[in-house]
Amino acid sequence: MQIALMLALFSLLAGVMSSYVVTAVVSTPQLSKALASETLAYFRGVDRVVNREFTPNQLQAMPVNMTMQDFMNQSAIRQLAPGQWGNPMLDAWGRSLRVMRQPLRQTVALSREVSVPVTGFVFISAGADGVFQTELPSQQIAGSTNTAGLNLARLQSIVAPTGSDDLVFAFTDEEAQRETYAMVKARLERIATVMMKDYQTKINVFKAVHDEAYRVQLLTNPTAVAPDLTVLLLTDPNAPSFADVNTEAARRDLGVLEEFVALERMLPNNGRMRVELTSSNLRLGATLTLSNFSTSPSPWPVVNLSIVLNGGIN
Amino acid sequence: MNSQAFTPRRAGFTLVEMVLVVAAMAILLGASAPPIFRFIQQRDVQVEQNNLQELRRALQAYVADRNALPPADDVSTPAVEWANALAGYTNLSALQMTNDQWGTPRAYIQTVDNTRNVQGATVVINYATFFSRGPDRTAQTAPGIAIVGTAFAPPLDSAWWSNQNPVSARVTQFGALATAGDDMMVKFTDYPEKLERYNLTLTRIDRIASALEALARVNYSETVAYCSGLPRDPTTNLTNVALCDTPGRVERLVYYPIGEQSSGGPSAAGVHRYEAIYATNNTPLADQVRVNNSAASNDLRRADMVKLMRLLGLPDDYCCSALVSDPTNNQPMPFFYFSNPRPRGIGAGCAGRPGIDAPKLPARLSTTNNDAASPPTCG
Numbered sequence: 001m002q003i004a005l006m007l008a009l010f011s012l013l014a015g016v017m018s019s020y021v022v023t024a025v026v027s028t029p030q031l032s033k034a035l036a037s038e039t040l041a042y043f044r045g046v047d048r049v050v051n052r053e054f055t056p057n058q059l060q061a062m063p064v065n066m067t068m069q070d071f072m073n074q075s076a077i078r079q080l081a082p083g084q085w086g087n088p089m090l091d092a093w094g095r096s097l098r099v100m101r102q103p104l105r106q107t108v109a110l111s112r113e114v115s116v117p118v119t120g121f122v123f124i125s126a127g128a129d130g131v132f133q134t135e136l137p138s139q140q141i142a143g144s145t146n147t148a149g150l151n152l153a154r155l156q157s158i159v160a161p162t163g164s165d166d167l168v169f170a171f172t173d174e175e176a177q178r179e180t181y182a183m184v185k186a187r188l189e190r191i192a193t194v195m196m197k198d199y200q201t202k203i204n205v206f207k208a209v210h211d212e213a214y215r216v217q218l219l220t221n222p223t224a225v226a227p228d229l230t231v232l233l234l235t236d237p238n239a240p241s242f243a244d245v246n247t248e249a250a251r252r253d254l255g256v257l258e259e260f261v262a263l264e265r266m267l268p269n270n271g272r273m274r275v276e277l278t279s280s281n282l283r284l285g286a287t288l289t290l291s292n293f294s295t296s297p298s299p300w301p302v303v304n305l306s307i308v309l310n311g312g313i314n
Numbered sequence: 315m316n317s318q319a320f321t322p323r324r325a326g327f328t329l330v331e332m333v334l335v336v337a338a339m340a341i342l343l344g345a346s347a348p349p350i351f352r353f354i355q356q357r358d359v360q361v362e363q364n365n366l367q368e369l370r371r372a373l374q375a376y377v378a379d380r381n382a383l384p385p386a387d388d389v390s391t392p393a394v395e396w397a398n399a400l401a402g403y404t405n406l407s408a409l410q411m412t413n414d415q416w417g418t419p420r421a422y423i424q425t426v427d428n429t430r431n432v433q434g435a436t437v438v439i440n441y442a443t444f445f446s447r448g449p450d451r452t453a454q455t456a457p458g459i460a461i462v463g464t465a466f467a468p469p470l471d472s473a474w475w476s477n478q479n480p481v482s483a484r485v486t487q488f489g490a491l492a493t494a495g496d497d498m499m500v501k502f503t504d505y506p507e508k509l510e511r512y513n514l515t516l517t518r519i520d521r522i523a524s525a526l527e528a529l530a531r532v533n534y535s536e537t538v539a540y541c542s543g544l545p546r547d548p549t550t551n552l553t554n555v556a557l558c559d560t561p562g563r564v565e566r567l568v569y570y571p572i573g574e575q576s577s578g579g580p581s582a583a584g585v586h587r588y589e590a591i592y593a594t595n596n597t598p599l600a601d602q603v604r605v606n607n608s609a610a611s612n613d614l615r616r617a618d619m620v621k622l623m624r625l626l627g628l629p630d631d632y633c634c635s636a637l638v639s640d641p642t643n644n645q646p647m648p649f650f651y652f653s654n655p656r657p658r659g660i661g662a663g664c665a666g667r668p669g670i671d672a673p674k675l676p677a678r679l680s681t682t683n684n685d686a687a688s689p690p691t692c693g
Contacts (some may be wrong), residue, residue, distance in 0.1 A: 028360060030364050031360050031363050031364050031367070034363075034364060034367035034368075035363075035367075038367065038370075044506065045505070045506040048506040048509050048510060049505070049506065049509065052432075052509035052510065052512070052513055053432060053433075053509055056433055057433060075482075075485055075486050075489050076505070077489075078489030078490060079441070079489035079501075079503055079505060080503065080505065081489065081501075082501075084491070084492060084493045084497075084498060084499040084500070084501075085492055086489075086490045086491050086492030087492070088489075186520075262434075
């Protein structure tokens with residue numbers, strides 16, 4: 001009787017204990033998974049902020065002389081930080097991250113006209129076990145600064161070793177730079193398209209008026225000579241010309257003011273682009289050029305994108 | 315013979331045995347109690363962390379679905395509204411949502427940043443936090459965290475991060491939030507998702523613009539061919555169709571599907587010419603795509619935009635912004651479409667739309683109705 005009572009008592013204690021143990025065993029991997037997910041979401045969030053906001057807005061992910069600490073302390077990054085630590089340099093477990101960036105010394109050519117700075121980033125969390133197992137291609141990882149001599153290919157090849165629970169996330173802002181370039185080119189082409197259509201319309205009207213005058217003239221003078229419209233284009237005071245979009249009024253009148261504003265926007269470091277129309281004779285043609293503003297250049301070191309507008313009567 | 319009566323031995327423990335067993339148990343329990351207690355406490359902390367993470371996931375799903383945060387508590391109905399809102403997005407029970415592992419109420423604090431400018435567009439970003447008082451059941455104050463006694467303060471308390479001014483200060487404090495003592499917290503923001511949605515919206519607009527341009531070129535070519543094929547007056551060499559009768563006029567037409575303006579009625583020049591072309595080509599006017607920017611509801615304009623997308627060969631959901639939902643029914647907000655993209659002059663009243671007769675290309679899509687009677691901008 002007493003033995004049964006004692007056994008029952010021990011069983012009860014063991015049951016209570018085992019239920020705690022089972023709950024802990026179940027909740028620990030769940031929690032590790034959730035914290036890993038939160039940490040990775042943070043890394044992906046930084047990727048998005050860099051590629052969707054920083055680089056499109058500033059034409060570079062970060063100034064070359066900015067430290068990673070300052071980069072991570074920006075409000076846009078801090079607000080994504082995981083956990084309850086209020087520290088963007090910690091993962092969801094509250095342990096220090098390894099964060100590196102590599103601004104390319106050389107630029108990546110996107111086209112013949114433009115080359116741009118591209119920055120690579122690597123974020124590494126030690127994971128649930130708190131121990132870094134990932135090998136890095138440089139010894140200069142102390143602290144959380146950049147790694148000299150690291151190129152994009154090596155940077156993107158950093159992976160956690162098999163069996164490690166390290167979380168490794170590498171990305172670059174090259175895609176954002178390419179998209180920005182495509183957008184810049186599209187806007188410039190759109191301005192050129194509008195200018196060409198405007199010019200062609202005026203040319204057609206000009207041509208039609210002279211054709212009609214010639215046709216009426218022929219009714220009374222069959223030997224009348226057809227007007228040389230190319231000459232008239234240069235001599236007739238009413239001859240049309242390309243709109244001079246170097247003035248804000250002309251830009252607005254053509255409906256392309258927004259395009260110019262977008263292309264010539266001011267950047268955080270006062271850098272800017274300039275769109276300029278150059279021509280020796282706006283009746284015959286012009287060149288629309290996007291270039292870096294010489295006294296306050298943008299982070300894109302070389303920009304010289306031109307579109308030639310061919311005029312005249314064909 | 316031993317006459318002493320036989321007394322059967324009764325089964326059981328002697329006093330000494332009992333004392334030894336109880337003493338052993340006491341020693342065992344005494345030795346194991348602190349680690350067991352710590353183990354239980356640690357387990358509770360893990361369970362609470364899991365529950366907070368689950369709440370964050372539920373909130374993420376809710377916002378992705380509804381493009382808005384659940385309402386914050388008010389003083390009279392604490393922890394009811396947001397918990398009810400999230401009920402369909404998690405397996406946690408109502409009690410597990412509203413109370414932490416130690417039975418004390420959680421705090422749900424949220425705010426909306428509607429001042430954020432992303433590449434010239436205002437993007438609404440949601441921020442929220444869940445707090446637990448932790449094992450000691452006592453809330454600890456910290457920058458951006460408001461308490462009253464041992465509990466968290468109501469959401470309207472001015473010390474909360476969500477009540478700082480200006481709005482940018484809330485975002486800054488949200489980024490720096492750190493709990494004190496054994497309090498626990500999870501944070502949520504849809505900022506990266508909004509950036510992605512913004513990009514998706516831009517992609518849609520770009521694809522629509524390309525499709526419109528292609529359609530306009532086809533329409534233009536068809537119209538030129540049509541006018542060229544008409545019989546001409548031998549004397550004037552002009553056709554008898556108003557559409558084609560003026561030299562150079564064909565090139566001046568706007569060949570986009572029709573976007574009506576809300577003020578001043580449809581663009582007479584653009585619309586009527588367009589209709590004339592298709593009427594002459596025996597296309598019933600009723601079958602034409604016409605986006606009415608002044609429609610009585612967003613649903614009606616969305617239906618117009620969906621027709622336009624089908625005309626352009628684009629997916630139906632390109633009709634609308636990926637960023638903004640109609641608050642009345644949670645449906646995507648349709649774009650406004652303008653077949654004549656000439657901007658208004660920047661002057662008093664922004665009244666006139668200059669050069670409505672001019673062939674400015676391409677058409678314009680917008681997330682705001684710049685043709686409204688009181689346009690937010692003149693652009």
